[in-house]
Amino acid sequence: MNVLNVAVAGLGTVGRETVRLLRARRAEFKERLGAELRLVAVADRGAIREARALGLPSSITRYRDPLDMARRAEADLFVELLGGLEAPRRFSLTTLRRGKALVTANKRLLAHAWADIMGAARDNGARVAFEGSVAGGIPVLRALELSFSGDRVLGVDGILNGTTNYILSQGEEGVTPEAALREAQRLGFAEKDPTMDLSGHDAAQKLSVLAGLVTGGWLKPGAFPVSGIEPVSARDLTFARERLGMAARLVASLRFSGNTEAPAVSAVVAPTLVPLSHPLAALRLQYNALLVHTASAGDLMFYGQGAGAGPTSSAVLADILVLSRDILGGLPPAAMAARKLILTSPDDTISSYYLRLEVFDRPGALARIADALADAGVSIAAIHQEQVAGGRSVPVMIVTHPAARGRFEKARKRILSLASVKPAHCAMRMMA
Ligand SMILES: NC(=O)c1ccc[n+]([C@@H]2O[C@H](COP(=O)([O-])OP(=O)(O)OC[C@H]3O[C@@H](n4cnc5c(N)ncnc54)[C@H](OP(=O)(O)O)[C@@H]3O)[C@@H](O)[C@H]2O)c1
Structure with missing residues (x-):
């Protein structure tokens, strides 16, 4: 096979940049893979308009309905960048049941349909990758999956939501939460409706993905305690800094126990005071970080931009290249084990x-x-x-x-x- 066909669903913030880079860097990718990564189809409600704006040739099929593309497109690898839950679920299950490889950056889909997605991948010998779903451009999932495969991950503490970190760290500079949120929306990394961010549920979905990746089990959203930053006031931030030498951060934590066959986890998302000397306190603005505690390598911290078109499309492209290399090399899909996850109380x-x-x-x-x-x-x-x-x-x-x-x-x-x-x-x- 010297051509690998790719289809992209969703031409929004991340999809447009992914398509642009796929095309702009195709010579480089061809050299790296020894095969051409060929974009053959795109799907979006505004597919015709977006394809024109991206300068896509007419040989690339435009679909208004992503499900139509999932059923019909002659692609080896499908990329889901739609956002939401139901349309991505139908799209992803359809592609996997066709035995096709799937790349997604959708934490909501993975958190809510983990068992269905991984089950469909396993049953149909299909590959799935989702680096962009947690911490945007920071390669935390691949590190957890590969770099610590000879080690044991004991737990993680993450700042996984840029909007709340922006509000808390700007609050330390005297900016009100309302003004910080408006600025985060203006800069394009906070959602129009910030409820999921502020309440901690966005970070909780990412925690589900991390737990699934480490254990193979499904940490269901709603099954563990989640609280957000709404109650944290300027008075708390000042008191913490001046009297306690601490900074408030929204920290999402997992602690693993049990064993490989019967993994157990405790999970919590909560506003947390961290000492000013702690690496998580140094994390300001919209940055994300994941502190990983391991048995042999000790503590390691990953840090970078957790969202945005550039960082997220970087993770999506890495997934496309990794899966493409596996397909071209004829490697069997590394199926995610199906484990029953024991949830321990925090x-x-x-x-x-x-x-x-x-x-x-x-x-x-x-x-x-x-x-x-x-x-x-x-x-x-x-x-x-x-x-x-x-x-x-x-x-x-x-x-x-x-x-x-x-x-x-x-x-x-x-x-x-x-x-x-x-x-x-x-x-x-x-x-x-
Ligand atoms: N943006 C980021 O920084 C970021 C970071 C990490 C992960 N992600 C994830 O990446 C995915 C894409 O995010 P995004 O920010 O690029 O979203 P977006 O800007 O809203 O783009 C999604 C695109 O898909 C289209 N679409 C959605 N559902 C559709 C349907 N049923 N039929 C046809 N078209 C449909 C949308 O069209 P309409 O606008 O007409 O609905 C829109 O053009 C999401 O899962 C998100 O969680 C994003």
Whole structure:
């Protein structure tokens, strides 16, 4: 085979750049592969307009319906860059059932349809690659899959969402969350509807993909605790920096246990205070990072741009080249094992906690809060009451000694049920 036919679905931010680079660098890719990577079809609602804007020759078939392309195009490798869930699911399953190779950057698809996608790939001897789905241009998946194949990955801590990191790190410079979000949208890396980003669910989907890749099991979204950055205020950021020497980051964590046949994982996404000397605290603006803890190689950190047309198409093109080389070399598909993933509760995880409460200035209010913590077995390391002119409630910041997450959560629930405490509050685990 000296030609490998490629079809791309979705000519948006990432798809356009992928198609542009596929064509602009085809001589270089041909030299590297010893075969031509030939774009034969594109699909998009605006396929005709986009193909014209990209200067594609008429020999490249335009489809308005990606499913139509998945069924009919004579391609060896299909690239899914549509976004969303249902259309990508139908597209991907159709291509895999035809035994064709699939490249996708769609974390939502993988998080919600992991078992279907990997099952279809296994059953039909098809290849699938998805480097662009987590941390954009940073090659974390290939590193986890290949570079640590002789090692054991014990866990990961990642900053996997650029929008929330931009808001938190700009907040340290005095920029309000609203202004930072507007700027992130203007710069093009925050979604128009930022709910998934702010609530931590975008990072959670990426955690599902990471867990699937490491274990072969499906970490279902919704099965583990996820909280976002909405409660983190300027007051928290200032207190953390000036009094605790820490910075707030949205950290997505996995801890692996069990064994290869019966893998177990605990997962959590939560706003987290990290010491200013910690590598994750140095991560500013929209950058992403993944800290990988391994048994033999120790801790390693991957850092770079987690989104955008350039970084994501770089990952998509790498997937296309890797799968093409395997197809051309006649290598059998490296099927992902189907494992049942045991989900362990993160409630036994130990850390200190930061808790900011709004407390009505009533006699005994602080004593009742201290009692709730003590009854749950959580001891207080420091407590600070802010002076606010003329307010009926005052901010109270509490730092605990290391405690199990489950105990802290029990205390938090009871504290928030007290009549002297307002519901609005901010809780963050603290990394050592
Ligand atoms: N953008 C990034 O920085 C980034 C980073 C990492 C991963 N990703 C992932 O990459 C994928 C593509 O992202 P993107 O930012 O390029 O998205 P995008 O700009 O919204 O592009 C998607 C394109 O696909 C078209 N499309 C979607 N569903 C379709 C359907 N059913 N039929 C026909 N056309 C359809 C859209 O047309 P309409 O506009 O008419 O709907 C649009 O032109 C997503 O899965 C995303 O999560 C993106």
